[in-house]
Structure formats: C-alpha cells, structure tokens
Amino acid sequence: MIAAIVLGCSIIFFLQFFVPYCRSLIAASSNHILSPEVQDVTGLTSPASGEDFHRVVQLLRLCPDRPEDRGEIRAIGVYFGMLKALKTLSPSIAPSVRAWTERECGRCTYFAAVALDRRVAFSRDLLAQQIEA
Amino acid sequence: MPGSASYAILFLGTLLEALVVVCAIKRRVLRKYFVLNLYMVLCLLVSWGRYYILAHDGGVKSLTYRYFYFYSDALLTIVLYFSLISLYLSVFEEMKVGRYLRLGAVALLAGTSWFTYAVVSQSSHKILTYFAFELSQNLYFVGLVLTYVLWAAVLKMRQTPALLIQLVLSLGIYFSFCAASYALVNLHPTLYAHVSAMVPVVGCLLPLSWAYAFWRVPNEARLAPARLAMAVPR
Numbered sequence: 001m002i003a004a005i006v007l008g009c010s011i012i013f014f015l016q017f018f019v020p021y022c023r024s025l026i027a028a029s030s031n032h033i034l035s036p037e038v039q040d041v042t043g044l045t046s047p048a049s050g051e052d053f054h055r056v057v058q059l060l061r062l063c064p065d066r067p068e069d070r071g072e073i074r075a076i077g078v079y080f081g082m083l084k085a086l087k088t089l090s091p092s093i094a095p096s097v098r099a100w101t102e103r104e105c106g107r108c109t110y111f112a113a114v115a116l117d118r119r120v121a122f123s124r125d126l127l128a129q130q131i132e133a
Numbered sequence: 134m135p136g137s138a139s140y141a142i143l144f145l146g147t148l149l150e151a152l153v154v155v156c157a158i159k160r161r162v163l164r165k166y167f168v169l170n171l172y173m174v175l176c177l178l179v180s181w182g183r184y185y186i187l188a189h190d191g192g193v194k195s196l197t198y199r200y201f202y203f204y205s206d207a208l209l210t211i212v213l214y215f216s217l218i219s220l221y222l223s224v225f226e227e228m229k230v231g232r233y234l235r236l237g238a239v240a241l242l243a244g245t246s247w248f249t250y251a252v253v254s255q256s257s258h259k260i261l262t263y264f265a266f267e268l269s270q271n272l273y274f275v276g277l278v279l280t281y282v283l284w285a286a287v288l289k290m291r292q293t294p295a296l297l298i299q300l301v302l303s304l305g306i307y308f309s310f311c312a313a314s315y316a317l318v319n320l321h322p323t324l325y326a327h328v329s330a331m332v333p334v335v336g337c338l339l340p341l342s343w344a345y346a347f348w349r350v351p352n353e354a355r356l357a358p359a360r361l362a363m364a365v366p367r
Contacts, residue, residue, distance in 0.1 A: 007313055007317060010310075013312075016305070021305075024299055
C-alpha cells in the first residue's frame with residue numbers, strides 16, 4: 001500500500017519537475033533568431049506549428065551530431081509526445097487545453113529549429129577548420 | 134561478468150560526472166555549488182571502485198560488489214541530500230536562515246535514520262545491510278518531497294537564476310525516478326532485474342543535465358519561475 005502511494009507520488013512529482021524543466025530549455029532558445037537558411041529549409045511560419053515538429057527533427061538528424069544538445073533534444077521529444085497525448089485527450093477533458101497544447105507544440109518545433117540552426121553553424125565551423133588545416 | 138553495454142554505461146556515467154566538475158571549474162561556480170561538485174567527485178570515486186570490483190572480483194553477482202554497491206549508494210544518497218540542502222541555502226541566502234536550515238536538515242536526516250532503523254530492526258537479522266538499502270530508499274523519497282517544497286518556494290520568486298532552476302528541476306527528476314524505481318520493486322519484486330538494468334541509465338541523467346546547465350546556462354541569465362509552471366488553462 002505504502003509502495004503504491006510512493007509510486008503514485010513519484011510519478012506526479014516527476015511530471016511537476018519534468019514539464020517546467022522542458023519549458024526552461026525551450027525558454028532559453030525562444031530569444032534566438034533563426035538564420036534565413038534555416039527559415040527557408042524548414043519553412044516555419046510565425047508562430048511555429050506543432051505539425052512541423054517531426055519534419056524539423058528529421059532535418060536535425062541529417063546534420064552531424066552535437067553531443068551537447070542530444071540530451072535536451074531527447075527531453076523535448078518526450079515532452080512533445082506527452083503534449084500530443086494530452087491534445088488527443090483534451091476534447092474530452094477541456095477544449096481550452098487544446099489551444100494551450102498547440103501553442104506548446106509550436107514552441108517545441110521552434111526549439112528544434114533553433115537546435116538545427118546551431119548544428120548547421122557547428123558543421124559550417126567544422127568545415128572551415130578542415131579547409132584551413 | 135557484465136556485458137559491454139554495462140561497462141559502456143558505467144564509463145559514460147563516469148565521463149559525465151567528470152564533465153560536471155570540469156564545467157563548474159571552467160564557469161567559476163565550483164565554490165558556489167561546492168556540495169554538488171563534491172557529490173560528483175564522490176560519484177567518480179565510487180564508479181571507479183565499482184569498475185575495479187567488476188573487473189577483479191567476479192562481476193555484478195559477487196557478494197563484494199553487492200555490499201559495495203549498497204553501502205556506497207547509501208553514502209552517495211546522504212551526500213546528495215546535503216547537496217539539496219545546499220540548494221536550499223542558495224535560494225534562501227538573503228533571508229539569513231542558513232543556521233535553521235542546517236539544523237532542520239540534520240534533524241530530518243536523524244529522524245529518517247531512526248525510522249529506518251526501527252523498521253529494519255523488526256524485520257531482518259542482517260540489520261546493517263538492510264539499513265543501508267532502506268536508508269537510501271527513504272532518503273530518495275524525503276529528497277523528492279524536499280525538492281518539491283524547494284521548487285514551490287522558487288515558484289513564488291519573481292526572478293531566479295536560470296542555472297539554479299535547472300539544477301533544482303533536474304535533481305527533482307532524478308529523485309522521482311529513484312523513488313519510483315524503489316517503489317516499483319517493492320510492489321513487484323519480479324521487476325527487479327528490469328529496474329536494476331535501468332538504474333545506471335537513469336544515473337547518467339543527473340550528471341548529464343547538471344553538465345548541460347553548468348556548460349550552457351549563462352551565470353547572469355534569470356528566469357521568472359512562474360512562467361515555467363504547468364499553467365494549463367481550465
């Protein structure tokens with residue numbers, strides 16, 4: 001009985017920490033202005049739509065990997081999955097939640113686009129270094 | 134002997150723990166977050182000890198490894214508990230309540246130890262080993278509740294350093310994972326093998342998120358915590 005209560009509390013607390021953590025990661029990238037190349041490639045509108053998230057992540061996977069952003073991209077991927085599940089359930093819970101989840105999904109897409117922008121810049125620097133060498 | 138995957142995870146965890154300390158030194162926050170870095174250094178030493186026993190003393194199933202694992206885990210949990218208290222001290226620095234916080238922390242640790250001893254002494258004859266195991270389990274839950282209280286206090290503040298926010302939230306995520314895994318094993322002992330395989334992977338998450346925070350979040354960056362809370366419209 002106590003173990004079940006501890007498990008339930010842990011899951012609730014986990015969500016209470018995980019969601020703000022993901023939002024703090026997203027907030028850190030929200031002030032970043034995308035380069036014109038990435039805007040062209042992703043075709044993102046303003047504000048970004050959650051529908052484009054998977055497409056931007058696929059573009060991200062085409063770029064050389066940066067170990068330092070791997071963890072945060074995975075965390076935002078999990079957060080996006082949770083938002084999608086909430087969006088599916090939202091009409092039966094509260095319709096206003098749907099608008100909120102759409103906005104959050106859009107912010108996840110923008111975060112992925114910023115990560116793509118950083119990876120493109122990283123690859124460009126790497127190439128420049130190789131040419132110089 | 135454990136498989137190469139276990140060694141790879143152990144090695145990755147050790148690398149990340151070292152990275153946390155390196156990033157803290159590079160960003161000149163080692164003194165400010167000294168206990169957190171002390172915890173990472175201890176993790177490094179424990180990882181090295183575990184690796185040594187794995188390589189020389191018969192692997193995961195050896196008695197030496199099990200004893201070393203549970204005793205070192207109890208020690209690390211106590212240091213992690215004090216790391217959390219050091220975050221409390223950072224958050225409430227301006228209120229000059231450090232003395233009361235330290236006293237409260239020691240009293241709570243003593244209370245948890247006494248409770249653990251009371252439970253263990255009734256149900257087992259291998260008191261010391263079970264005490265170490267149970268103490269870790271209870272401290273993870275106490276740590277989880279304390280982190281939640283700290284986060285609730287941070288939410289009341291207008292502006293908080295982004296670095297502190299990320300450190301607190303990642304600690305909360307780690308505590309909830311650990312508390313949940315112990316509770317799951319207590320509920321379904323048959324899941325022990327699966328859960329114990331997950332623990333080292335989860336163990337990498339805390340140094341990963343702390344290394345990220347020390348590396349990427351600028352010292353002067355501040356966030357309004359209320360904006361990060363789950364503000365879902367009704």
